[in-house]
Amino acid sequence: MEDTNRSWYFVERPAGEPDADCFELRAADVPEPAEGELLVRVEYLSVDPYMRGRMRDSESYAEPWDVGDVLSGGVVGEVIESKSDQYDAGDLVTGEGTWAEYSVLDAGDVAPVDPEIADPPAYLGVLGMPGRTAYFGLLDVGDPNPGDTVVVSGAAGAVGSVVGQIAKLNGCRVVGFAGSDEKIRWLTDDLGFDAAVNYKATDDYGAALEEVAPGGVDVYYDNVGGPITDAVFTKLNLDARVAVCGQIAHYNAESVPTGPRKLPQLIAPRATVQGFLVGDYATRFEEASEQLAAWVASGEIDHRETVVEGLENAPDAFLGLFSGDNVGKQVVRVAE
Amino acid sequence: MEDTNRSWYFVERPAGEPDADCFELRAADVPEPAEGELLVRVEYLSVDPYMRGRMRDSESYAEPWDVGDVLSGGVVGEVIESKSDQYDAGDLVTGEGTWAEYSVLDAGDVAPVDPEIADPPAYLGVLGMPGRTAYFGLLDVGDPNPGDTVVVSGAAGAVGSVVGQIAKLNGCRVVGFAGSDEKIRWLTDDLGFDAAVNYKATDDYGAALEEVAPGGVDVYYDNVGGPITDAVFTKLNLDARVAVCGQIAHYNAESVPTGPRKLPQLIAPRATVQGFLVGDYATRFEEASEQLAAWVASGEIDHRETVVEGLENAPDAFLGLFSGDNVGKQVVRVAE
Numbered sequence: 001m002e003d004t005n006r007s008w009y010f011v012e013r014p015a016g017e018p019d020a021d022c023f024e025l026r027a028a029d030v031p032e033p034a035e036g037e038l039l040v041r042v043e044y045l046s047v048d049p050y051m052r053g054r055m056r057d058s059e060s061y062a063e064p065w066d067v068g069d070v071l072s073g074g075v076v077g078e079v080i081e082s083k084s085d086q087y088d089a090g091d092l093v094t095g096e097g098t099w100a101e102y103s104v105l106d107a108g109d110v111a112p113v114d115p116e117i118a119d120p121p122a123y124l125g126v127l128g129m130p131g132r133t134a135y136f137g138l139l140d141v142g143d144p145n146p147g148d149t150v151v152v153s154g155a156a157g158a159v160g161s162v163v164g165q166i167a168k169l170n171g172c173r174v175v176g177f178a179g180s181d182e183k184i185r186w187l188t189d190d191l192g193f194d195a196a197v198n199y200k201a202t203d204d205y206g207a208a209l210e211e212v213a214p215g216g217v218d219v220y221y222d223n224v225g226g227p228i229t230d231a232v233f234t235k236l237n238l239d240a241r242v243a244v245c246g247q248i249a250h251y252n253a254e255s256v257p258t259g260p261r262k263l264p265q266l267i268a269p270r271a272t273v274q275g276f277l278v279g280d281y282a283t284r285f286e287e288a289s290e291q292l293a294a295w296v297a298s299g300e301i302d303h304r305e306t307v308v309e310g311l312e313n314a315p316d317a318f319l320g321l322f323s324g325d326n327v328g329k330q331v332v333r334v335a336e
Numbered sequence: 337m338e339d340t341n342r343s344w345y346f347v348e349r350p351a352g353e354p355d356a357d358c359f360e361l362r363a364a365d366v367p368e369p370a371e372g373e374l375l376v377r378v379e380y381l382s383v384d385p386y387m388r389g390r391m392r393d394s395e396s397y398a399e400p401w402d403v404g405d406v407l408s409g410g411v412v413g414e415v416i417e418s419k420s421d422q423y424d425a426g427d428l429v430t431g432e433g434t435w436a437e438y439s440v441l442d443a444g445d446v447a448p449v450d451p452e453i454a455d456p457p458a459y460l461g462v463l464g465m466p467g468r469t470a471y472f473g474l475l476d477v478g479d480p481n482p483g484d485t486v487v488v489s490g491a492a493g494a495v496g497s498v499v500g501q502i503a504k505l506n507g508c509r510v511v512g513f514a515g516s517d518e519k520i521r522w523l524t525d526d527l528g529f530d531a532a533v534n535y536k537a538t539d540d541y542g543a544a545l546e547e548v549a550p551g552g553v554d555v556y557y558d559n560v561g562g563p564i565t566d567a568v569f570t571k572l573n574l575d576a577r578v579a580v581c582g583q584i585a586h587y588n589a590e591s592v593p594t595g596p597r598k599l600p601q602l603i604a605p606r607a608t609v610q611g612f613l614v615g616d617y618a619t620r621f622e623e624a625s626e627q628l629a630a631w632v633a634s635g636e637i638d639h640r641e642t643v644v645e646g647l648e649n650a651p652d653a654f655l656g657l658f659s660g661d662n663v664g665k666q667v668v669r670v671a672e
Contacts, residue, residue, distance in 0.1 A: 061604045088482070119519055225599050247600040264351045264583040266611030269399045273609040275602030 005030040007100035008314055010065045013057055014253045023315040029104045038105050039081040042334045044123040045099055046074035047318035052251040061277050070321035074128055076113055076120045090160040094123040099314050117297050125158045125329025126303040127292055133278040135288040141243035141276050142219040146171030149213050151232055154223030156183035158329035163221045165301045168192050175212045175227050179324040191302055205231035225249040233265045242273040304328030341366040343436035344650055346401045350391055353588045357503035359651040366438045374441050375417040376425040378670045381435055382410035382460040383654035397613050407435040412449055412456040422611050430459040435650050461627055461665025462639040463495045463632050467590040471624040477579035478555040482507030485549050487568055490559030492519035494665035499557045503638045504528050511548045513564050515660040527638055541567035561585040569601045578609040640664030
């Protein structure tokens, strides 16, 4: 092909909050797929909070990016050239690609996109990694029972919004914390949350929680950490489960954050707190994807994507995650 | 009976560290057992860290003491008068009694003491509630596998010393934190711990841990909390389990203690942190008691009691728990 391919490179490790200096847009030749690979024209790319961890120069659950790497992440796009018999040119697929106009994906790691079930960007959200994270984190780690009160932080995000709806489908009372009145309305009016707290409109989270969850908390699905989590830990019921999915409030911390100690609070309720990673459920991804697709197709699970236009705005879309700019899944539209 | 009965009363709630003002020794008539009860002459009584929680004016896992109550706790003693056909005068028994010379116990709640298996005070330690706490907390919550590195805080206490030995019997590598060279020697020379750290001889617990547990921590049995726990949380291995038994470092705190946030540290290792109470295992107490008695009888589990002489010194024995005066189980000898 004659085209050039613009891609975002990771050029500087951030100290604290990342900014535009961490990213550089460069043009290069469109890559060639090798045997078993697909050349994909990227239509949508995903920016996710966990990527902040990849910017650190230390081993974590996601492999760190090296300075000079092309940034990677989930994409949806059209197969332009296939070196695999699994897919043909013209197919819509999703998988792990790059922040770029064209990306080479391993055919064995991609999944087909069916626009009849949902618009393509949903495959980066409710029908992608965030949806599966919600599914396994809530059902396997949170283990909700009908009648349980489930509290979700980051409730209007890609993961939290799905968590709350799955909890409702399981007969739970669901309370969300989110950061704008628009988000609160979405949660309660559209998604069926029983109550939601705009944490930017109060600083007494304990009182807010007492109001919306007077019977205490049976399951806490935590995407955020910080003072919301501090309040929830004072209200854990007997045998409460806390699923630690993310701690976005602390991702940009330059030193180890401090706060109220939580271990003393676990003894009386015999509570269990568990960190988890969706990747550990890889052998069950199909189960989750099928169930989520069924719920989306039937309308039992609603979803929303916040779309930033243009590859050139991908860093801004990523940085906006930390100020809560997104409602639902944050994606970048790279091409039609 | 003509005798008087001296008993310790709880006369003032402490703010922060309790002191002698909280306790008052009063004389009264020896109580009369009702039907189904036993009058017991107390030989040994138990003082335990969890009792600090009963001094608070708030619901917790142990019912709070009211100001004016006789202090209660585990005792070993001789049945003086039996109103039950389960026990006869002269029998040695253990159960929940009072800080007193004579105590009335419910025959249905006591267990016989067999001095052939161990000296009577051991029935307040390894063969009593602390031993069962070690047994269930390690085996059920910690769930150790052979080859695991198990770290125990408060390792030379009544619970910790048993935890470490059960872990050794399960093929683990065992590391203890304790507060004196004498305790360290006991752990490593007599109890078979692989290593032990005198936390009063260093303030770099991270470096100390790196030395004694270079491969990280698979199971952490926490009796203490605070900076030792902070260090351990930085070294949790994949799928690590943390059993939160006690947090004695914080029991006297007058406000909510703060420290490094731990939830962000749980995600990469997918660690599980669980609070528990031994009372929840009541239906399996017999299993634990039989196993512990067998291990003690065979010499596979060693034990030690620190004996304070005289009922009048019971408050000091209790207060000494918070400065780590005891090696093994702290008991008070009330009578021969």
